[in-house]
Amino acid sequence: MSDLSPIWTEHAHGWLQVKIPLPFSLKWVNSYLLPGDAGWTMIDPGLRTEEAIACWDSVLDQVGIDWSGISSIVVTHHHPDHYGLAGLAQMRSGAPIWMSQTAMKTARRLWGKDETFSAELTEAFVKHGLPSELEQSMLEHMTGFREKVSPRPERPDIRILEPGTEFKMAGAIWEIIGGEGHAPGHVSLLDRRRRLLLCGDQVLPQITPNIGWMPGGDPDPLGSYLQTLRSMLGLPVDIAFPGHRDPFSRFDERVLEIAAHHDRRLSHMLELVGDGSISTFELCEATFGARLRGNIHNLRFALAETIAHAVYLEKSGKLIRAADFDGSIIRFRKA
Ligand SMILES: [Zn+2]
CATH class of the missing domain: 1.10.10 (Arc Repressor Mutant, subunit A)
Structure with a gap:
């Protein structure tokens, strides 16, 4: 199993994969930095912990990027290990945050002030x-996440990614691909021309994405997940960039393995x-x-x-x- 070193890796097109540490068995979440004419796009900033903030400060310093060089922040889904640091990244960079409407609403329900979700789930x-x-x-575990998703992103600088539409990012046109089952309103981003997919946690190599039922959510998340997998089969993907583990090829094969x-x-x-x-x-x-x-x-x-x-x-x-x-x-x- 690979570990956290190196903490960042450069891929084709100048993309940087940054492994942001997590205090869980998963060990890290992948954030990606994509260069563009207007600045860098940051995908999934990570969980808000002191270690994650120190990691970002160190990586940006090593790569020679100032926080103000981040021009947009994209969040694939509301899970704290992806979204938790978005508010702080927004404060430091001044960049807008892009996420789906459903992810935004879910984040508000789960992590908002006066939330009742922790008690409902327990x-x-x-x-x-x-x-x-x-x-x-269990209740303390759930409420313990609040500080790890603070500060929360500020409106009006939350902009909506609409599944089924196109999105301009880092000098390319991306298709926004909605997905269900792992997280409500999850989005993956497909660059059809270069055959690259940023797939968040919708499809992961080596480990299977968690399919979790929650009260007041999708009544059949596994059914929705399997339907999403079927809809993603055959997408033009040479390399998929996931939220955990490392970028992988043979996307269809992995989709079928997870379904099996x-x-x-x-x-x-x-x-x-x-x-x-x-x-x-x-x-x-x-x-x-x-x-x-x-x-x-x-x-x-x-x-x-x-x-x-x-x-x-x-x-x-x-x-x-x-x-x-x-x-x-x-x-x-x-x-
Ligand atoms: Zn997730």
Whole structure:
């Protein structure tokens, strides 16, 4: 597995891939700097941590770019490891932030002042069987993200990327490709002429993007994700630049691998349900292992991913939902 060094790499067309450190198992998020006549475009600035800010200061210094040399900031989706530093980057550079309308609204719902999402998510997880001793740490884990996405980008300098339209950026025309399942309103950017795709977390090499259900969000994120994968198959892509790990070729092959992974996981989960009934949390532990209880961040992703698979199986008519004896915990059994 590759690590954080070198912290930045130059690719064709003078593009810079910058590995911004993350305090999670993922280790880093890729930000990209694309040169253009009017200045540099910064894609996905990272999570707002002291290490990330120090990393940016050091990289910009090494490359000889001043913050004022950043002319636009593009955010592929609202997840804190991509969006969290956008507000600070905007403050320092004075550049506008581009993101989809849905990503902007989702960020506001999740990270806005007086947000209630952290409590809603924790409550939903408890209904899916999260043990009560983990309830408080899940809630604290969620609210702990607020500082990592502060300051939030300021309007009116948030501009909207509209999926299905074209966008001029760094001296090229890009198609804005909407995607669902990993994050509402995720956008990938395709330079059809040079066959380059900035794909955020929609498609990743080596690891599969998290498909997480959340309350008040997409009721069937895995269904939406698989539909997005099908729609991206056959795009003219020689090199894809992802949000995690390194740029990769053979895009279609990777899309098919990820779709096959979900097929296998769905079959495996059906086997785990067996002839009895199971709570989503029990299904999560049976799938990912009980050691996740010691890592609340990974547990949140695993449980959200398990719910996404369970509701997909429910919509496909393979699982049905049954409440337990007092109706408080959701359980699934085979249809
Ligand atoms: Zn993401």
